[in-house]
Amino acid sequence: MKWIVLLSLLLSNAIASNTEHDYYYDFLQPLTITPEQNQSSFNRPKALLEFQALAKIAPKSKKFSYLNYKLMQDFQQQHFNMTIKDKKIYNREKNHFVKILESIEEPSFFTLYSKLYIETLATKSLKHNDIVKLYSLASKKEQPYVQLLSYLNSLNQLNSISLTDQQNLHKQLTLLLISLPKQQQEYILRLTALQLSSFYDKDSIEFDFNRLFAQNNEIKREQVLKVLNFKDAKVFYAYIMKERRSFFEKRVFKRTMKSLKRNDVAMILATLYMQDNNFSEALSYIRQAPRNNLYNPYNPFNSSIDINNSKNFPSSSHTREFAETMSRLEERTINHKAPKARDYYLYGNGLYNKSWFGNFPMSSVFFRNKDIYKNSIPPTTNLEKALNAYENALRITTKEEFKAEISYQILKIKFNMARIDIKHYPEELNKMPQLDEKKNLTYLLKASRSFKEAIEDYKSDYVHTKYGAKVIKESILFTYL
Numbered sequence: 001m002k003w004i005v006l007l008s009l010l011l012s013n014a015i016a017s018n019t020e021h022d023y024y025y026d027f028l029q030p031l032t033i034t035p036e037q038n039q040s041s042f043n044r045p046k047a048l049l050e051f052q053a054l055a056k057i058a059p060k061s062k063k064f065s066y067l068n069y070k071l072m073q074d075f076q077q078q079h080f081n082m083t084i085k086d087k088k089i090y091n092r093e094k095n096h097f098v099k100i101l102e103s104i105e106e107p108s109f110f111t112l113y114s115k116l117y118i119e120t121l122a123t124k125s126l127k128h129n130d131i132v133k134l135y136s137l138a139s140k141k142e143q144p145y146v147q148l149l150s151y152l153n154s155l156n157q158l159n160s161i162s163l164t165d166q167q168n169l170h171k172q173l174t175l176l177l178i179s180l181p182k183q184q185q186e187y188i189l190r191l192t193a194l195q196l197s198s199f200y201d202k203d204s205i206e207f208d209f210n211r212l213f214a215q216n217n218e219i220k221r222e223q224v225l226k227v228l229n230f231k232d233a234k235v236f237y238a239y240i241m242k243e244r245r246s247f248f249e250k251r252v253f254k255r256t257m258k259s260l261k262r263n264d265v266a267m268i269l270a271t272l273y274m275q276d277n278n279f280s281e282a283l284s285y286i287r288q289a290p291r292n293n294l295y296n297p298y299n300p301f302n303s304s305i306d307i308n309n310s311k312n313f314p315s316s317s318h319t320r321e322f323a324e325t326m327s328r329l330e331e332r333t334i335n336h337k338a339p340k341a342r343d344y345y346l347y348g349n350g351l352y353n354k355s356w357f358g359n360f361p362m363s364s365v366f367f368r369n370k371d372i373y374k375n376s377i378p379p380t381t382n383l384e385k386a387l388n389a390y391e392n393a394l395r396i397t398t399k400e401e402f403k404a405e406i407s408y409q410i411l412k413i414k415f416n417m418a419r420i421d422i423k424h425y426p427e428e429l430n431k432m433p434q435l436d437e438k439k440n441l442t443y444l445l446k447a448s449r450s451f452k453e454a455i456e457d458y459k460s461d462y463v464h465t466k467y468g469a470k471v472i473k474e475s476i477l478f479t480y481l
Helices: 004-013 045-058 060-079 082-102 111-119 128-137 142-158 164-181 182-199 205-215 221-228 233-241 247-258 264-275 279-286 318-335 343-354 383-396 401-421 437-445 449-464 466-474
Strands: none
Touching: 004 466, 045 060, 045 279, 060 082, 060 111, 082 111, 082 128, 111 128, 111 142, 128 142, 142 164, 142 182, 164 247, 182 205, 205 221, 205 233, 205 247, 205 449, 205 466, 221 264, 233 264, 264 279, 264 318, 279 318, 318 343, 343 383, 343 401, 401 437, 401 449, 401 466, 437 449
16 A cells, blocks of 8 residues: 555655646547557556556546556557457447546546547447536636637538538638637548548548548548549549539548649540540540550550550550541441451450450559559459450451461460459458469469360460461460460
8 A cells, every 4th residue: 555655645745736738639540540559558457457546546637647648649549440359348448448537536637538538449438518618617728629629519410411501611710710729620620521521422522532531630642543443434523523513522621632733624625535435535535634545565556466556666656646547447346337457456456455354454544553452453454345356356356376376365365364363362361362373373264264265265276377377386374275
């Protein structure tokens, strides 16, 4: 018992004076911390034991206030970065923390504020009496933080993102922001964006832009482009041209668009239309952004034995030239009374080479990752339209050498379709195997009836041709089975 008495005497000399420091001013700060950064040496279980002991003997001490602050920071940080497996431990320790706060007979502003703030994080509706009591304990400097809790409570109770509901929220937010320091204003705006994002469809531009706003003090151009990759061009255009926006939509839109460069909107639309194989629409936007006319060192209408067709040819291409040629080929293959096999073949090459697997994928994406993961296969791996073009070319031509060349391109498509056929992925495989991962590739190719039959057919149908004999001998596709 002696150590408890001694500790009590020591702490009584360190009781907070008129104010309990400014700990609560940092409460929203952990929102900026990502899971990768969340590697704290803070020992929450140990701190909770010490906090429980101090609550009994020195609840007004500086040490108690400091531990209160540290625990609040840690709980909040964990709340925004929590994984599913952490939830049980988090909830158990959070409930323990709240019980300790509730056990204090004469709560200070800070202890009551901490309890109520934890409840708002859990989106629990606060009682009016608790808000009134907190206000009675608040100094003039602390009163804005009562308003903060009241605002968070209103945010938690929001049922929709209608203009009316957001206007009501805006009135409360405007008064709150006036009374908060600049950094705190930023945190509360970002927390609002995080909360409002839950009302949007998870595939929508609004959802992604609210998340960007919430997670970043400054939004970078690359982040916006990454979010917009594979969005629908018409949906993006409608988002840009939207006439009526709520107060918060305006904030998110303004900050997001601020990060873009001149002609970026045209470039984004051009890329999205290229993804959708709408070359005439893409071309109209490429012409508006001449500086974004991407150069390609490879010819996107040529093919080679290489799977990605990345072989140096005498001619190269730019995005504008590519879109113009694809538009002409599309016109000739669809509307011509007697389309030529060569036109279908070139059109198929263009479709293949603009895909993830070809030599000009940068025409249709903002970023191209080397890895394709099982749970996020990009739309640019869809080769159905290219396959259809090749099959039409094969149907029309009568030349054996040309048939061998076309059929080899079809073989490439069936190979890549087998690579991304996730229903055949073994449990340990979470991403598309690369060409040098023979074990995994062989497993997937053996599971693909389409590819196995195509390999056997190619050998029997084209081994007598010069082109066929060459690819059977040199192509990696014939080494897996």
